[in-house]
Amino acid sequence: MKTGLIMEGGAMRGMFTCGVIDVFMENEITFDGAAGVSAGAVFGCNFKSGQIGRPIRYNKNYCRDWRYCSIRSLIRTGNLFGADFCYHELPDVLDPFDSDTFQTNPMEFYIVATDIRTGEPVYHLCSDGRDRDIEWMRASASMPLASRIVETEGMKLLDGGIADPVPYRFMEKLGYGRNVMILTQPKGYYKKRAEIIPAIRAVYQRYPKLIEAMEQRHVVYNRQMAEIREREQSGAALVIRPPEALGIGHVSHDPEDLERVYRIGRREAERRLPEIRTCLRKG
Numbered sequence: 001m002k003t004g005l006i007m008e009g010g011a012m013r014g015m016f017t018c019g020v021i022d023v024f025m026e027n028e029i030t031f032d033g034a035a036g037v038s039a040g041a042v043f044g045c046n047f048k049s050g051q052i053g054r055p056i057r058y059n060k061n062y063c064r065d066w067r068y069c070s071i072r073s074l075i076r077t078g079n080l081f082g083a084d085f086c087y088h089e090l091p092d093v094l095d096p097f098d099s100d101t102f103q104t105n106p107m108e109f110y111i112v113a114t115d116i117r118t119g120e121p122v123y124h125l126c127s128d129g130r131d132r133d134i135e136w137m138r139a140s141a142s143m144p145l146a147s148r149i150v151e152t153e154g155m156k157l158l159d160g161g162i163a164d165p166v167p168y169r170f171m172e173k174l175g176y177g178r179n180v181m182i183l184t185q186p187k188g189y190y191k192k193r194a195e196i197i198p199a200i201r202a203v204y205q206r207y208p209k210l211i212e213a214m215e216q217r218h219v220v221y222n223r224q225m226a227e228i229r230e231r232e233q234s235g236a237a238l239v240i241r242p243p244e245a246l247g248i249g250h251v252s253h254d255p256e257d258l259e260r261v262y263r264i265g266r267r268e269a270e271r272r273l274p275e276i277r278t279c280l281r282k283g
Contacts, residue, residue, distance in 0.1 A: 002032040004176030009038025010184035011250035019265020033108035037160040041140040049102040058095040060255040080146035102129030112160030113139040119209030121164035183241040191218040
C-alpha cells in the first residue's frame with residue numbers, strides 16, 4: 001500500500017506545515033507521494049527538494065520586503081504576493097530552489113489548482129521543479145481578489161483550496177491508501193460562508209462556476225473535515241493539526257510570529273513521531 005503526504009493550504013498558517021516537514025526530513029520520514037494545495041504546494045515542494053529550513057528562512061528574511069507581499073505589490077502588479085519576486089527572483093537567485101534534487105527524488109508530487117471556467121479542481125504531477133511546475137505552484141496559491149488569474153496549458157486557474165482544500169480522495173484514487181495529512185486549522189474548526197462573496201460576484205461575473213464554487217467552499221471544506229475525522233478514527237489516516245488556532249493571518253510581516261507558528265509545527269511533529277513511524281510501517 002502506497003503512503004502519501006497531503007498538505008492543506010492556509011497562507012501563513014503554512015509555517016506550521018514547514019515545521020512539520022522539516023522534522024520529517026530531519027528524521028528521514030519518507031512517502032511514496034505527496035499532494036500540496038496553495039501554501040501546502042509552495043512550501044511543501046521543499047520536502048521533495050530536501051531543503052530543510054528553506055521556507056521559514058526566506059519567509060522571515062523577506063516578509064517585510066514589499067516585493068514579496070504587500071498592498072503596494074497588489075496595486076503595482078495585481079498580485080498581493082509578487083509573482084516575479086516570489087516565483088523567479090527568490091527561487092532562482094536569492095534562496096535557490098534545488099530543482100535537481102526535486103527532479104531526482106522518486107516521490108511523486110501533485111499540485112492542486114481550481115479551473116475557474118468549470119469550478120472544478122485540476123491536478124498536476126510535477127516533473128522537474130522548474131518553470132512549468134513553478135507556474136502550477138503559483139496557480140495553486142493564487143488567492144481570489146488578491147492575485148491575477150494564472151493562464152497555463154489552456155486553462156485559467158486560481159487557488160486550489162477553492163475546489164479541493166485537502167485532496168485525500170484524489171490520492172486514494174491513485175492508490176495511496178495510508179496517508180498522513182497536515183492540516184493548518186485545529187480539530188473542530190468549522191468554516192463559515194465567506195464574507196467576500198459579494199466582491200467575488202462582482203469581480204468574477206464572467207466565471208459563474210467559480211462563483212458557485214466559492215459560495216460552496218465552506219460546505220465542501222466542512223464535509224471534508226468530517227470525512228477526515230472518520231478516516232482518522234478508523235486508522236486509515238494520520239492527521240497532524242495545530243493544538244489550537246494559530247493566531248496568524250493570511251499575511252504576516254513579523255518574523256517572530258512566523259517563527260512561532262513554525263515552532264508549533266515542529267513540536268507537533270516531534271511529539272507524534274512514534275505514531276507516524278508506526279503508521280508508515282503498516283503501509
